[in-house]
Amino acid sequence: MEVVKFILFFLVMVVVTVGATDSEVRNPLRKRKPQQEQRQRQPVQQEKDAVSESITCPEEFGFFADAEQCDKYYTCENSVPTAKLCPDGLVFLEAGSSIEKCEFPFAVDCSGRSVLQPPQPGLNCPRKNGYFAHEDVKICDKFFFCVDGAYNAITCPAGLVFSNATGTCTWPDQAKKAHCSSGELFEFDCPKVGVPVEGETVNPHPRYADPKDCQSFYVCIDGKVPRKGGCSLGQVFNEKSGQCDKPKNVPECKDWYKGILDYDEEGDILTTTTKPRRPASSNSAGKRKGPKRPVVINEE
Template sequence: IVHGAKRVPQDAVSDQCPEPDGFFADAEQCDKYYQCSDGHITEKLCPDGMVFNDYSTEYEKCDLPFNIDCSARSKLQSPQPSEHCPRKHGYFAHETHNVCDKFYFCVDGKYNMITCPDGLVYNENAGICSWPDEAKRNGCSSEEVFQFQCPKVDEAVAATHPRYADPEDCQYFYVCINGDTPRRNGCKLGQVFDDQSKKCDWARNVPECADWYKGRLTDVQLAELENPPTPRPRATKVSKRKHQRPRAGDDILV
């Protein structure tokens, strides 16, 4: 999708097309590009918030900024902001710097707020949800998001990415990457983290968390999670069609 196209006088730019036909990026502005047709050049702009994808001169494509390297042509058109949308199109972090797990998806200046899965934050450089240590956002470090610090360990233990129980939630635990960067993980429903074995186990097997699901799951539900019922085999339907003798003139296969 493009807009803002304008025809540049032919006598002024006829020698500026690198090739007679194709789409070419502007040397300085990442959301500006040119269409050349039989040597005639037309200047174009991507929609606000998008930039020109210069991977191929055969295709006219505007893309999201985190998919394109704009370091050599960093200029952009003036923004057209609206509520929660710094530009008309794109993905944008929440305005409050320490609200790390929410971001906005904007299309034509209209926003939709998205929440990352538990334990992840919005990564402005990639346009996706990722671990806090990968996103590297101010106010959204692993320690700030999880309120947990990995215990100091020697290099041998650190290399194993040690695990520690979440002190507030039996179902969750922290994996300390290289011994110092926490990432929050969870056990499946019905299980808790055993801080002795460093593995997930059924709640009844971990004394300090045996009652963790009390009031949320019944004993019957917990038993079914641990030993799911075997599905009954489907009954085979017997055909009720009557066998008929071949009639005279019918072909008989042998």
């Protein structure tokens, strides 16, 4: 009888074991699922380990620029580095290990660290943040200021152009942009000056009248590069004296403000009758003739 019970017990255990084995075959992910989840998390863990193993903090605490990428830096806490990125369009400013600050590229020297994160462009914004020239290379005096992908259109004062190098408006000869030279913008070239005779005093920055505008003139820097200037309202440029003067003293410009300003017999302004504005298609009056950084460990 005992033998029969043992045999029955043995047969039941065989059936249970076979059933479990069969169930495992039919559902292979049941026991392997935790292993699969571990494999899915593994690349992230490897990335963290790669940063900690390949980068050594120069100090126990602080903020340090990446050696190759200008908009990347590291936060070191207890000598453990964490990689960070500046907002798109900004780069990390090395201003001391205690300062965490991102700045515009024109304010930071990125020599040897020219790599940047992929851009996130938007309307009129090649990157989400920064100062950017107009997309039309021949429009030199307009640019866009972008903040988090939203832009503001800005126009430079008359005679100035936007400079990519400084993010500000400056003289065309200083900006040094294609299609934005002084000659192209003003359609004016400084006259060539002959060699001065002995004892003659020569103005190194001579002034010349704007042939199209009585109120404007050009200053030729070193006699070569024109920069546009202008007289105050009610005055015109007197080429003979090289100064701004009353219209009555410059015959070709005596009617420049006609219909806009009134003068007394001495040439002084009496009243302003309307907003001063000289249309481009005006009559012939006024036309002239003529630091510390994290160290990368070599893993070889």
